[in-house]
Amino acid sequence: MHYQTLAKLAILLALPVLWMPCGCQRNDRTPQDNTAFSQPTRSDQVSAISYPLFFVTGKLLEGTSIQLDLVAPPANAPEPWTPDQQQIETLQASDLIIANGSGAPFAKWMVRVSLPESRVIQTTDNFSIEEFIMVKDHRVVHQHGPEGEHSHPFMVAETWLDPAMLKKQAEEIAVALIRCYPTLDNQVRENLEQLNQSLDRLTEQVKGIPKGNVITSTPRLKYLTRAAGLQDTHLLWFDLPEQSTWQTTGEKAFIDRAQEAGSSCMLFDTDPPNWLRERLRELGYPVVSLNSFSRGGLPSEGDFLQVMENNLATLQDGLSR
């Protein structure tokens, strides 16, 4: 009886001690190896945040097995736009995210998503400050924080409308691609040379546009008009005028501004509604519609070079009317 009590007591007390080394382990982890972090593995995937950058990157990657994705709002997406979860995952998995940069911020959604910053390539970083175009957006003045009353300046993002600027961006992209994929060095350099020839041809065409004054519906076409040497008076029709407000105040304000500009060439970077197109034609301002690549993904027809050539032909036609 007492042997048994003693034995039970001993076993009871010994159990945890015996269990300790064999069964139970704390959830401790060893420190990781930082080499893997400082030299990350590649997914052979690259993303671009606008069609022109997608086009340029695609040209540079021709003949390679790198997968290229375009993360941009569809043509009919409402503004502003934020990518969906799948698109965010694509961006997060990419080795490089080809973007414009803070001097010409094209994809404003980038501040609203979590991106691997070290892999975002700011292709306008090699531009000098004078090369950027800033427009004061005076639509809404507001105040919050210590900076007092202010409105937001508008940095024009469509740098690609000036082929010479796009050439510089292409060089930045090529440098980033070669740094990321050193084995593709020769291929990318060869592709860059060919692309540069196309862009140089386009630059010559832009310079051949007859000089004159134009009115633009938004500042988004400013890189093109500057490259072509045109005097550009821009409106702020980011949201096109409503028919009701046009009749009351809009038309008079437009005529005043147009007369000030001294031009009858009205450039749009979107298709205006028929009533506006008609009314502007009646007023003596026929609409010239260009594609600034500021909306949507892939163009419905042709590639970047073809669309730009169409743009230049349309512009030349509009100016010679």
Place this chain on the structure above:
Amino acid sequence: MSWTRLVIRYIQYHKLKTVVLVASIFLTTFLPLTILILLGEFNEKIISRARSTPMVIGAEGSPLDLTLHALYFSSKRPAPIRFATVEEVRQTGWARPVPLYSRYTARQFPIVGTNLAYFQFRNLPLAKGESLSRLGDCVLGSEVARQLQLRPGDRLLSDPENILDLAGHYPLKMLVRGVLEPSSTPDDWAVFVDLKTSWVIQGLGHGHQNLAEETDDLKVEVRSDGTLQATAAVLPYMEITDENIDSFHFHGETADFPITAVIAVSPDEKSETLLMGHFQGMENETQLVRPVVVIDELMSLVFQVKKFFDLNAILIAMATLFLLILVLVLSQRLRIREMQTMFKLGCSRGTLLLLQFSEIAILFLFSSMLVALAVWGVWMMAGNVVQSLLIGGQG
């Protein structure tokens, strides 16, 4: 009646004496062992965390404060530095920077603003849900999720920095996007958000309704020059949803936005040395520290203090041993008549000695088992106890 029965009977009868002797042996052994385990755990944890964090860049000041903040998100945070420092490190090409901005809390747990690289750097896989995707998302450390009973899809409100500051920032209701696997590190006790989300909490970025479409006179005034003036009645959104995320934007230059530290990870020793030289040679308001050096200095001080504890433990153990000997000697004197009676009843001297040694042996065995049990408990809990101490007793 066998000798074992006699021993057990004796121990059972003298309960108080048994308890006092067992408690004396237990406490004398358990306390130094506990200190040894906790200090060992403390040393291991703090050193391993420091070793896995090669370099930290932050504002000039106490290197220890900066190190503890970068490693443990301690509430005693260093002065902020500009986000431009991250770009500066990146552009040197000598290290991969990981920014940290830990200023706010959510239910007393630190909110750590960082980027996706942090999870890769600390090797923190997700147990549930997804990683950070958009503004307003947060990923919880395992302990935060356990203690607050939160899962992916739930919402977590940031704490107001000062409840008396009516003009201060508005709390942000964050979406729990994922929960990290336990790592037995301070990351278990933190709420991770994108750096930009922490700037939204600070008020550097916000979303509000489109004022061009606002018709409420209380919110918008039309000025004489035709521009619109937003009034104080326009409140920023307190929760980032699918409906309002598109309206969120930041004011000012991102390069000027605040962070509290940058972890810099170099691929090799040469790059590390070059980066250290870069920051030491610059006359700016930042400093670069190597956590392992700072923590080594701290631990050498701790181990100096431990020597006093060790000496103290030895002296207490000796005093207890003498007391035990005294108690046992006195006990034997009191039992002289009992022993004489047993001798007369036919017990040999050997059996009598066996009885007395068995009693002492059982007491020591019993105490040792209790000590082993308690030490096992301490060993199991040491990680959490030390973690709580290191991160300031959160949770």
